[in-house]
Amino acid sequence: MLWSSSIAVVAALSNTASAQLNDAYSPPSYPSPWMRGGNGWADAYTKAQAFVSQLTLLEKVNLTTGVGWEGESCVGNTGAIPRLNFPGLCLQDSPLGVRDTDFNSAFPSGMNVAATWSTRLFKSRGNAMGSEHGGKGVDVQLGPVAGPIGRVPAGGRNWEGFSPDPVLTGVAMAQTIQGIQDAGVIACAKHYIGNEQEHNRQAAAPYNFAYSANIDDVTMHELYLWPFADSVRAGVGAIMCSYNQVNNSYASQNSYTLNYLLKNELDFQGFVTSDWWAQLTGAASALAGLDMTMAGDQGLASGDTFWGSNLTAAVLNGTIPQWRLDDMVTRIMSAYYKVGRDTHKVPVNFNSWNLSTYGYQHPEANEDFTQINWHVNVQDDHAALIREIGGASTVLLKNTNNALPLNKPKYIAVIGEDAHDNPAGVNSCSDRNCDIGTLAMGWGSGTANFPYLIAPNTALKAQAASDGSKYTNVSDNYDFDAVTAAVTGADIAIVFGNADSGEDYITIDGNQGDRNNLTLWGNAxxxxxxxxxxxxxxxxxxxTVGPVIVEAYKNHPNVTAILWAGLPGQESGNAITDVIYGKVNPQAKSVFTWGKQREDWGVDVVYTPTSDPPQLNFNEGVFIDYRHFDAAGIEPSYEFGFGLSYTNFSYSNLVIQKQNPGPYEPTTGETSAAPTFGTIDYNAADNEFPPGWHAVKDYVYPYLDGPVPTGLPQDWPAGAQDGSPQPKLPAGGSGGGNRQLWDTMYTVSATVTNTGGVKGTEIPQLYISLGAPTDPKVVLRGFDDLILDPGESETFTYEVTRRDISNWDTASQNWVVSTYPKTVYVGSSSRNLPLSGALA
Structure with a gap:
């Protein structure tokens, strides 16, 4: 299906949006909504109330405040409650495995598992990761990731998330969360919200402020908030807010995004934690909806804090009402009970700062030398799942004359550093802060140590030995003489190349987190x-961590096949060998669009801002990735959703059945008044350090360290301290939004047939045109993975919800189904949609 260009419409929208966004403003929204125990949280809420009711003021504050960087074993730790034998919470990276430990697995990236388009694999990966975190004593896994969603192709951390499409990302988020939390560990969806590039995400000279992601109301709801709504509906226990500003208000103290959107409209019942040192105010951030601060200190190992003693003082002087503090702690403990931490918890048995068996319990202070690592093996049989995902996520982009799969070739040459081991060792680069050898994950806090890494050269050499094939390999990307000798006369020459990226605190080859370009690295x-x-x-x-420019070799007559293997984790070599030799028939579809030149995407990283704070105007609205390519009439190298197989599939028999769920009813009514649990001792002397207390250096405590400030100006935002009943939002009322958004409006089915000669998995995709001239041509709404034998047919069925056919209406602050005609499309990619029909 070919699109006509509507670039004029996009340009007009962009110009209008730019004028609005230049003065982006995040309106105040107070008070911070208190949890009510709805959406499957009732039992956990009841247990949390009982627990919180026992706590003193100091104990409550201790649960909201991190103990400081390297204060304890995990990357984030809250204070303990020794009186109740509660050790505090352990929060640990990452979204692809347990960071900074040993005897753990290194899973494929989020981007990779998304490329399988398999909800079974989404959930299985989440469950395996959750079980590994739980086995190490972790309470909160810092993942999965929906921010960045992938607005710009060069964005450094896109690979930690899933896809620039909000529906694919939302489904992957929900399934991953369910998997993690079924394993008894709290999932923490991040980074909320607008965290779409690494450059200037935090204030750094010469800029005094982090960038502001300026996002209009429609774009926020229809794109960036969508997967977080799915996360909330899935029951996620925690959400991490991001470093950046949103409409010129910092995300960790943005009352509109936290109070209005997340806790009110989406009815989020869990707790909000800051990213590490993203909190920039004390009482104001609590009133704006922040429930936990990480790492607890104001800066890296600074020893001071915005909360801790200051939060204690703010409650004592009336700035923070008891109901707000109680809600913060109740949300934290409700998440704890919801996933069963009270029955699943084991003691923390590792130390993020030292892999040795013995070391300091408080590393920053060099205090309490003791056993800190028990080297618990949590890998179970997860290698098999990692290998399966690696193969199922490998996208076959080109396969001329059935060049693949290979069948015992006489002579094979494997070329490129990316096929080979890092000679210094698989974990020789901390947080993967180098690009040496084969690339299996990006860099930064979203990483984990490898227990091992099977390089492609290792697995391909073993396969060649098994087949009796002659095998040669060259690892040096610059030694063209050796390469020439190796590939001359070979039946097959397999060339490996990579492109890396990650978090901004690491710079590799001049790339500060975000990629500087969209080409391959290392002369590949x-x-x-x-x-x-x-x-x-x-x-x-x-x-690669995302799309690269492939036009030169895509069109080269001697390049007979191209495979994208992404970041496949520890079983990398085995997974690619499985695909190349046909043990696995490719099912993967690209989760992003491949442009022919950098300009094709229409948006890019802002490397050098022109203002302070840097202003990132999301002028393109919802038109990112394939939505932009379609609207602008740009032919990609490979479209979103594209991927070949070793067999062929056909589509037929589209059937649309209209359902009648009744009219949409906005939520009405008011909440109950804010509850309080237990009593607070307002005597300042009772909240000071106990006599003779030894304070560990730079450790964050809840005890008062001076007089309680009084006589403060009473100019807190209107309603911020108001615990009276509050009106419910029309678009809210249930987890993820109004419950009627998930009413089934249509049931759509189609027949998919394997017309080839081998068994394979097809990914049928359902798209909808919402019809308005300001809407994308099509938007993804559903998909499935169908395993079909040769000649076999199966029915793909998707229930189209009210949400699927709605647009966000800024005037009514609700979802509406416009009067424009709606059309449904079904096919194998965003541009190969042979079946279509009207949703009448």
């Missing part, structure tokens, strides 16, 4: 061109 583009100039059967394998 030239290497591919050289091999293809010699060998007529050149296969290209790409380990």
């Amino acid at each position: 583009d030239a290497l591919i061109a050289h091999v293809a100039s010699i060998n007529p059967n050149t296969i290209v394998v790409l380990h």
Whole structure:
């Protein structure tokens, strides 16, 4: 299906949006909504109330405040309650495995598992990761990731998330969360919200402020908030707010995004934690909806805090009402009970700062030398799942004349550093802060140590030995003489290349988190061109963090196959060998669009801002990735949702059945008044350090460290301290939004048939045109993975919800189904949609 260009419409929208966004403003929204125990939280809420009712003021504050960087074993730790034998909470990275420990697994990236389009694998990966975190004593896994969603292709942390499409990301978030929390660990969805590039995400010279992601109301709801709504509906226990500003208000103290959108409209019942040192105010952030601060200190190992003693003082002098503090702690403990931490918890048995068996319990202070690591093996049989996801996430982009799969070739040459081991060792680069050897994960806090890493060269060499094939390999991307000798006369030449990125605190080859370009690293583009100039059967394998420019070798006649393997984790080599040799038939579909040139995406990283605070105007609205390519009439190298198989599939028999769920009813009524639990001792002397107390250096405590400030100006935002009943939002009332958004409006089905000669998995995709001239051509709404034998047919069925066919209306602050005609499309990619029908 070919699109006509509507770039004029997009340009007009962009110009209008730009004028609005230049003065972006985040309106105040108070008070912070208190949890009510709805949406499946009732039992946990009851247990939390009973627990919180026992606590003193100091104990309550201790649960909201981190103990400081390297204060305890985990990357984040809250204070303990020794009187009740409660050790505090352990929060630990990452979204692809347990960070900074040993005997753990290194899972494929979020981007990779999304490329499988398999809800079973989404949930299985989440459950395996959750079980590993739980086995190490972790209470909160810091993942999964929906921010960044992937607005800009060069964004450094896109690979930690899933896809620039909000529906695919939302489904992956929900399934991953359910998997993690079924394992008895709290999932923490992050980074909320608008965290779409690494440059200037925090204030750094010469800029005094972090960038402001300026997002209009429609774009917020229809794109960036969508997967977080799915996360809330899935029962996520925690959400981490981001470093950046949103409409010129910092995300960790943005009352509109936290109070109005998250806790009111989406009815989020869990707790909000800051990203590490993203909190920039004390009482104001509590009133704006922040429930926990991490790492607890104001800056890296600073020893001071916005909360801790200051939060204690703010409650004592009346700035923070008891109901607000009680709600913060009740939300934290409700998440704890909801996932069963009270029955699943084991003691923390690792130390993030030292892999040795013995070390300091308080590393920052070098105090309490003791056993800190028990080296507990939590890997179970997860290697098999990692290998399965690695194969199922490998996208076959090109396969001329059935060049793949291979069948016992006489002579195979494997070329490129990316096929080989890092000679210094798999974990020689801390937080993966180098690009040496094969790339299996990006860099930064979203990483985990490898228990091992099977390089492609290792697995392919073993396969060649099994087949009796001649095998040669070259790891040096610049030694073209050796490469020439290796590939000359080879039946198959497989060339590996990569492109890396990650978090901004690491810079590699001049790339500060975000990529500087969309080309391959380490001379790999030239290497591919050289091999293809010699060998007529050149296969290209790409380990990249996102799209790269492939036009030169895509169209080269000697490049017979291209595979994107992404960041597949520890079983990388085995997974790609499975695909190349046909043990696994590719099912993966690209989760992003591949442009022909950098400008094709229409948006990019702002590397050098022109103002302070830097203003990132999201002028494109919802038109990112395939939505932009479609609207602007740009032909991509490979479209969103594209991927080949070793077999073929056909689509037929579209059937649309209209359902009648009744009219949409906005939520009405008021909440109950804010509850309080237990009593607070307002005597300042009773909240001071006990006599003779030894304070660990730089450790954050809840005890008063001076007089309680009084006589403060009473100019807190209107309603911020008001615990009286509050009106419910029309679009709210249930987890993720109004419950009627998930009413089924239509049931759509289609027949998918395997018309080829081998068993394979097809990913049928359902898109909808919402009809308005300001809407994208189509938007993804549903998908499935169907395993079909040769000649077998199966029915793909999707229930179209009210939410699927709605737009956000800024005037009514609600979802509406417009009068524009709606059309449903079904096919194998965003641009190959042979079936269509009206949703009448």
